[in-house]
Amino acid sequence: AQSVTQPDIHITVSEGASLELRCNYSYGATPYLFWYVQSPGQGLQLLLKYFSGDTLVQGIKGFEAEFKRSQSSFNLRKPSVHWSDAAEYFCAVLAESGNQFYFGTGTSLTVIP
Amino acid sequence: EAGVTQSPTHLIKTRGQQVTLRCSPISGHTSVYWYQQALGLGLQFLLWYDEGEERNRGNFPPRFSGRQFPNYSSELNVNALELEDSALYLCASSFSGSLDTQYFGPGTRLTVL
Numbered sequence: 001a002q003s004v005t006q007p008d009i010h011i012t013v014s015e016g017a018s019l020e021l022r023c024n025y026s027y028g029a030t031p032y033l034f035w036y037v038q039s040p041g042q043g044l045q046l047l048l049k050y051f052s053g054d055t056l057v058q059g060i061k062g063f064e065a066e067f068k069r070s071q072s073s074f075n076l077r078k079p080s081v082h083w084s085d086a087a088e089y090f091c092a093v094l095a096e097s098g099n100q101f102y103f104g105t106g107t108s109l110t111v112i113p
Numbered sequence: 114e115a116g117v118t119q120s121p122t123h124l125i126k127t128r129g130q131q132v133t134l135r136c137s138p139i140s141g142h143t144s145v146y147w148y149q150q151a152l153g154l155g156l157q158f159l160l161w162y163d164e165g166e167e168r169n170r171g172n173f174p175p176r177f178s179g180r181q182f183p184n185y186s187s188e189l190n191v192n193a194l195e196l197e198d199s200a201l202y203l204c205a206s207s208f209s210g211s212l213d214t215q216y217f218g219p220g221t222r223l224t225v226l
Contacts, residue, residue: 034214043117043203044217090156100169101146101215103156 002027002095006104013081014112021076021107023091032094033074034101035065039087047089050074061085086111115140117218119204125224126194134189134221138206144168145187146207146215147179151200159202162187163209191223199225 003026013019025031032051036044048059055067065076074091091104118137126132138145147159158171162181176192185206191198201222205215 036217041219043219044205046214046216049214092156100158100161100171101148101156102158103148105155 002093002102004091004093004102004104006089006091006107008107009105010108010110012110012112015083016080019076019078019081019085019109021089021091021109023074023076023104024072025074025091025093026072027093027095031074033065033067034092034094035059035063035074035076036090036092037061037087038090038106044090047076081109081111083111083113085109117204117206117216119202119218119221121221122219123222123224125226127226128194128196130194130225131190131192132194132223134191134202134204134223135186136189136204136206136218137186138204139216141208142206142216143185143209144207145181145185146205147187147189148203148205149173149200150203150220151197154200156203160189194225196225199223 005024007022034049035047037047038044047063048057050057050067057065063078067074088106088108090106092101120135144163146161149157160179161169165181179189181187201220203220204218207213207215
C-alpha cells in the first residue's frame with residue numbers, strides 16, 4: 001500500500017537559516033511526488049512536483065526538492081528561510097490508480113527572528 | 114483566473130444533522146476531489162468525481178456521499194453527523210483523467226456539536 005511519512009512533526013528554524021523537511025514514501029511504481037504548503041486557515045498551495053526527469057526540482061518561493069529513489073525520499077529544502085515561510089508543509093504521492101493523493105501527516109514550521 | 118472555490122466557509126451543526134458542502138472547480142477542470150483534514154489525522158481522501166461519475170472512494174462510511182453536476186461543480190453530503198466529522202473539508206480539481214496536479218480550494222470548516 002502507498003504511504004507517505006514525514007518524520008518531523010514540528011521544526012523551528014531561525015530566519016535566514018537553511019531548511020530541510022523530510023519525506024519518505026512507499027510506492028511500488030514510479031511515484032508522482034508533490035510538496036504543498038498550508039498557511040493557517042487556508043487551503044493547500046502547490047510548491048513543487050516531481051514526475052520524471054531531473055531529480056532536483058525547483059519550486060516557488062525559493063524551495064527545491066530532491067528525489068532519491070534509493071532512499072525513497074523526496075526532501076524539501078530552502079537555503080534561507082523567511083518569516084513568511086512559517087506554515088504547515090505536506091508531502092504527497094499520487095497513486096496512478098484512482099487519482100488518489102496520499103498525504104503525509106505534515107510538518108509544522110516555526111520561524112524565529 | 115479564478116481558483117477552486119468552496120462554500121460555505123464555516124458551518125456549525127449538531128449531531129445527527131445533515132450537511133451539504135459545495136465546490137466549484139477551476140475552469141476547464143472536470144475532476145473534483147474531496148478530502149477531510151481532521152485534527153491529528155492529516156488529510157484523508159474522501160471522493161473523486163470525474164465527468165459526472167464517482168470514480169474512486171476513500172475509506173469512509175456511506176453517509177459520506179456526493180455528486181458532480183454537468184457544470185463540473187460538486188457537492189459533498191454528510192448525513193447523520195457525528196462529533197468526529199468535525200474537520201476542514203478540502204476540495205481540489207484537476208484536468209480529467211490526468212495524473213497531474215490537484216489544485217485546492219480554501220476549505221469548509223465544519224464543527225459538529
